[in-house]
Amino acid sequence: MNAALTLFLAFTKIGLLSIGGGYAIIPLIHERVVEQAAWVSEQVFADIITISQMTPGPLAVNTSTFVGLWIGGVPGALAATLGAVLGGVILSLLLYRFFEKYRFSAYVNSMLEGLKSASQGLIVSAAVTILLLAFYGSGSPGLHNLLSGLNWAALLIFSASMLALRKWRLNPLLIILLSGLAGVVVYT
Amino acid sequence: MRKNLRTWLWLAGVNLFISAFTFGGGYVVVPMVRRYFVERRQLFKEEELMGMAAVAQSTPGAIAINLSALAGYRVAGTPGAVISCLSALLPPLVVLGLVSMFYAAFVSNHVIAALLKGMQAGVAALIVDLVIDMCALIVNRRSRFMTALIPAAFIANFVLNINVALILGASCLLCLLMVFIQTRKAP
Numbered sequence: 001m002n003a004a005l006t007l008f009l010a011f012t013k014i015g016l017l018s019i020g021g022g023y024a025i026i027p028l029i030h031e032r033v034v035e036q037a038a039w040v041s042e043q044v045f046a047d048i049i050t051i052s053q054m055t056p057g058p059l060a061v062n063t064s065t066f067v068g069l070w071i072g073g074v075p076g077a078l079a080a081t082l083g084a085v086l087g088g089v090i091l092s093l094l095l096y097r098f099f100e101k102y103r104f105s106a107y108v109n110s111m112l113e114g115l116k117s118a119s120q121g122l123i124v125s126a127a128v129t130i131l132l133l134a135f136y137g138s139g140s141p142g143l144h145n146l147l148s149g150l151n152w153a154a155l156l157i158f159s160a161s162m163l164a165l166r167k168w169r170l171n172p173l174l175i176i177l178l179s180g181l182a183g184v185v186v187y188t
Numbered sequence: 189m190r191k192n193l194r195t196w197l198w199l200a201g202v203n204l205f206i207s208a209f210t211f212g213g214g215y216v217v218v219p220m221v222r223r224y225f226v227e228r229r230q231l232f233k234e235e236e237l238m239g240m241a242a243v244a245q246s247t248p249g250a251i252a253i254n255l256s257a258l259a260g261y262r263v264a265g266t267p268g269a270v271i272s273c274l275s276a277l278l279p280p281l282v283v284l285g286l287v288s289m290f291y292a293a294f295v296s297n298h299v300i301a302a303l304l305k306g307m308q309a310g311v312a313a314l315i316v317d318l319v320i321d322m323c324a325l326i327v328n329r330r331s332r333f334m335t336a337l338i339p340a341a342f343i344a345n346f347v348l349n350i351n352v353a354l355i356l357g358a359s360c361l362l363c364l365l366m367v368f369i370q371t372r373k374a375p
Contacts, residue, residue: 015248015249016248016249017248018248018249019246019247019248019351019352019353019356025250047291047295050295051284051287051288051291051294051295052284053304054294054295054300054304055280055283055284055287056207056208056209056210056211056279056280056283057207057208057210057252057276057279057280057283058210058214058217058250058251058252058253058280059214059250060214060249060250061250061252061253061277061280062280062284065280065281065284066284066288069284069285069288070288074285077281077284077285078281081277081280081281082277084249084250085249085250085253085254085273085277087248087249088247088248088249088250088253088254089249089253089254089257089269089273091247091248091249092243092244092247092249092254092257092258093257093258093261093266093269095243095246095247096240096243096258096261096262099239099243106367106371107364107367107368110363110364110366110367111360111363111364112239112242113331113334113363114334114337114359114360114362114363115239115242115243115245115246115356115359115360116238116239116241116242116326116334117326117334117335117337117338117341117359118242118337118338118340118341118355118356118359119238119241119242119245119246119341119356120238120319120322120323120326120338120341121337121338121339121340121341121342121343121344121345121355122245122341122342122345122352122355123215123218123241123315123318123319123322124319124323124338124342124346125341125342125345125346126215126315127215127312127315127316127319128342128346129346130308130311130312130315131312131316133308134305134308134309134311134312135309154305154308154309155309157306157309157310157313158309158310158312158313161309161310161312161313161314162313162316162317165313165314165317166317166320171223172216172219172220172223172314173205173209173220175310175313175314176209176211176216176307176310176311176314177209178310179306179307179309179310179311179313180211180303180304180306180307180310181303181306182306182310183302183303183304183305183306183307183308183309184299184302184303184306186302186306187301187302187305187306188298188299188302
C-alpha cells in the first residue's frame with residue numbers, strides 16, 4: 001500500500017508538470033524513476049518506452065502504467081496511472097468551466113479563440129513530426145536524400161488513407177486497421 | 189435515470205473502444221471524438237470540439253485523457269467525465285498487463301513491427317485530415333490575427349522548439365492585448 005501511495009504522489013507531480021502531453025512527459029518520468037529513485041534501470045526504461053509506443057493508448061499514460069506495474073504490480077500500475085492523469089483532468093474541467101461561465105466576456109472569449117488557434121498550430125507541428133517519422137524513419141531528411149530516403153510504401157499508405165478519408169469519409173478506426181494490414185503486407 | 193444510464197453506458201463503450209485503438213499518440217483521439225461525438229451523434233459542434241482540444245492541450249497531462257474527460261463532461265456532467273476517463277484508462281492497463289508478461293517476444297516480433305509501421309502512415313493521414321478541417325474553420329472566420337496565430341505557433345514549436353506552455357501563454361496574452369486595444373479604440 002505504501003509503495004502504491006509513493007507511486008501515486010510521484011506520478012501526480014509528474015503529471016502536473018507536463019504540459020503538451022506525449023513526449024514532454026518522458027524526460028520527467030525518466031528523471032524521477034531512473035535517476036532519482038533508481039526504481040528501474042536505463043535498459044528497462046528504454047524497453048518501457050518502446051512498448052508504450054507499440055501499444056494502444058496515450059504514450060504518457062502507457063509509460064506511467066508500465067513503470068507502476070514494474071515497481072508495484074497491479075496496485076502500483078493503478079496508482080501511477082491515476083496519479084499521472086488526475087491533476088490534468090481536474091484542471092481541464094476547471095478551465096473548461098471557466099470558459100463556459102465567462103463566455104460572454106470579450107476577454108475570456110478571445111483567450112479561448114487564441115488557444116484554439118495556437119493549439120491548431122501545435123497539432124500541425126505534431127502532424128509534421130508524425131509524417132516525417134512515417135516517411136523517413138527516425139533520421140530527419142536533408143535535401144540530398146529527400147527522394148532517396150523516402151519510404152514510398154508509407155507514402156502510398158498515407159495517400160490512400162487521405163483519399164479514403166477526404167472522399168469517402170471512411171471510419172478512422174478502419175483507416176488504422178487497414179493501414180496496419182497494409183504494413184504487414186508491405187514490410188514483412 | 190434510464191436515459192442517464194444509457195448515456196453512461198454509451199460513454200463507457202465509446203471510450204473503451206477509442207482508447208483501445210489509439211495507436212500513435214494522443215492526438216488520434218481528436219478525430220475519433222469528432223467521428224463518434226460530433227458526426228454520428230451530433231452531441232456538440234466541431235467548433236466546440238476545437239475548444240475542448242485547446243483546453244485539453246493547455247492543461248497538464250495526457251491530451252487524450254483530458255479530452256475524453258471533457259467530452260464526457262459536456263455530454264453527461266461530472267459522472268460523464270469520471271466514466272469516460274476511467275474507461276479510457278482501462279484498455280492500456282489491460283494490454284500492458286498482458287504485454288509485460290511476455291514483452292521480449294512482443295518487442296522483437298516482425299509482424300507487430302510491420303503492423304505498427306503501416307499504422308503510422310494511416311495515423312498521419314487521420315491527423316492531417318483533421319488539421320485541414322479545423323484550420324479551415326479558423327481561416328473562414330476571417331480574423332487575420334487568429335489565422336496568423338496558427339503558423340506562428342507551428343514555427344515556435346516545430347522550428348524554434350519553444351516550450352508548449354510558453355506558446356499557449358503568450359497566445360493568451362496577445363489575445364487579451366488585442367481586445368484591450370480594440371475596446372479602447374471603440375468610442
